[in-house]
Amino acid sequence: MRRMLLASVGLAVLLAGCATTNEGPTSIGTAKAxxxxxxxxxxxxxxxxxxxxxxxxxxxxxxxxxxxxxxxxxxxxxxxxxxxxxxxxxxxxxxxxxxxxxxxxxxxxxxxxxxxxxxxxxxxxxxxxxxxxxxxxxxxxxxxxxxxxxxxxxxxxxxxxxxxxxxxxxxxxxxxxxxxxxxxxxxxxxxxxxxxxxxxxxxxxxxxxxxxxxxxxxxxxxxxxxxxxxxxxxxxxxxxxxxxxxxDLGLGDDALGHYTLGVLLMNEKKHKEAATHFEQALRLDPNLIDARNAHAVNMAHYGQVDDAIGVAKSLTESNPDYGPAWFNLAYWYAAEKKDGATAQPAYEKALSLGMPKDGKIEKAVNKSS
The missing domain is CATH 3.40.50 (Rossmann fold)
Structure with missing residues (x-):
């Protein structure tokens, strides 16, 4: 569980909002020893x-x-x-x-x-x-x-x-x-x-x-x-x-670090804060596919399903062998749009790429058959 968050990501000095002594360090970066x-x-x-x-x-x-x-x-x-x-x-x-x-x-x-x-x-x-x-x-x-x-x-x-x-x-x-x-x-x-x-x-x-x-x-x-x-x-x-x-310690910027923090925050349902980390990860590394995929999932969790579908579609076009994008596209069509027919080809592609089966998707697909 996340218990303390930097107020502004990427600062060289950690500002945790807690009082410190006048002469003591305020972060590991400002410590003398x-x-x-x-x-x-x-x-x-x-x-x-x-x-x-x-x-x-x-x-x-x-x-x-x-x-x-x-x-x-x-x-x-x-x-x-x-x-x-x-x-x-x-x-x-x-x-x-x-x-x-x-x-x-x-x-x-x-x-x-x-x-x-x-x-x-x-x-x-x-x-x-x-x-x-x-x-x-x-x-x-x-x-x-x-x-x-x-x-x-x-x-x-x-x-x-x-x-x-x-x-x-x-x-x-x-x-x-x-x-x-x-x-x-x-x-x-x-x-x-x-x-x-x-x-x-x-x-x-x-x-x-x-x-x-x-x-x-x-x-x-x-x-x-x-x-x-x-x-x-x-x-x-x-x-x-x-x-x-x-x-998180404020020692610098790192795309993988921002992505990982974004996933943690999304799991805590802090979607706006998670989005900030995903966006920073993609600024640092536009080719970090997992961050783009997670950003889309985060969007869907706070109601931006159409935007999430758009990102997933883009990922399937630029990275056709990236299974999670096909899986997520199928899931949103099936669970959110109630469109099993559109979900089916994406789901079949996801399964062919090693993605897991999903009961909601299969129910929607079977219902549309």
């Missing part, structure tokens, strides 16, 4: 794909699925081949390096890496442990601290790969909060039938999809060629999360 840490919790790729239990939750407080034993059995079936495919691959280390590269591209040698927050088990007071950590870092000369906690895994019955980055920036030693956000990124394109909401709690069964079992074919893509696709897509998703944090 910033520090950062990263911790992967848990450190391995998570697999939570079973649709069996209603208790399925993605990237929750523990990062695992709690529920019926059926869930555990199904998840275990897919977990082993994925972990086997990733043998010798340090996903947590890759995520860390991606974040580090983004931060150092602006902050350079002034940025110091420190140990992440350790366990507070046995401590009389968690707050005292945190204060002691802040005081120790300040004693060493650091004046701001960015703590990052990352999680990643394959979730939901369709095997969606997702990364999550919880970030918090504070001044030292007082611990005054300058920025606090949770960013979730996937490499999946935005589809018109996706239910809006917190992305970390809705990657279970897609109730508009006639299939209610784990998609073996989609899961198999992650283990093919020794996990090559999984590794590549994971690094893309990690880069998307890191880029979004980079933009």
């Amino acid at each position: 910033p520090a950062w840490s990263v911790k992967a919790t848990p450190p391995e790729m998570q697999v939570a794909v079973s649709p069996a239990g209603k208790t399925l939750r993605v990237l929750g407080s523990s990062g695992i699925v709690l529920g019926a034993s059926a869930d555990a059995i199904v998840n275990a079936k897919f977990r082993k081949p994925i972990h086997d495919a990733l043998e010798g691959y340090d996903a947590a280390g890759e995520f860390k390096n991606i974040i580090k590269a983004k931060l150092e591209s602006v902050l350079g040698a002034e940025l110091a890496e420190v140990a992440p927050m350790g366990s507070t088990a046995g401590a009389k007071s968690t707050d005292d442990v945190i204060k002691a950590r802040y005081a120790g870092l300040a004693k060493n000369g650091q004046d701001a601290l960015l703590d990052c906690v990352v999680r990643f895994g394959v979730y939901g019955s369709d095997g969606t790969l997702a990364t999550k980055l919880d970030g918090k920036l504070v001044t030292l030693p007082d611990g005054h909060s300058l920025w606090d956000n949770t960013i979730v990124a996937t490499t999946e394109p935005v589809l018109a039938n996706a239910k809006l909401g917190d992305p970390t709690s809705r990657m279970g069964v897609n109730i508009t999809n006639p299939e209610f079992t784990v998609d073996d074919e989609k899961m198999a893509r992650w283990t093919a060629d020794g996990g090559a696709v999984l590794k590549e897509r994971f690094e893309l998703a990690a880069n998307a999360a890191a880029s979004a944090m980079f933009v």
